Amino acid sequence: MKEIKWPLLALAILATLCIMGIGIAVAEESIIGMFAAIIGLIAIMGLGFKTKKKMRENGTL
Numbered sequence: 001m002k003e004i005k006w007p008l009l010a011l012a013i014l015a016t017l018c019i020m021g022i023g024i025a026v027a028e029e030s031i032i033g034m035f036a037a038i039i040g041l042i043a044i045m046g047l048g049f050k051t052k053k054k055m056r057e058n059g060t061l
Contacts, residue, residue, distance in 0.1 A: 011048040015041055
């Protein structure tokens with residue numbers, strides 16, 4: 001079994017929480033919460049892809 005990449009795991013958990021936040025905001029009918037969760041999701045996913053690219057270039061992935 002390979003080693004766990006903790007930064008990528010943390011970003012995946014945060015992205016999952018943002019997706020859950022979207023669902024909660026829809027249930028609460030909060031447009032501001034929905035947009036905040038979507039923006040958070042986009043930012044976290046972008047950071048995750050950037051981190052993965054950097055790790056791949058350094059040979060740590």
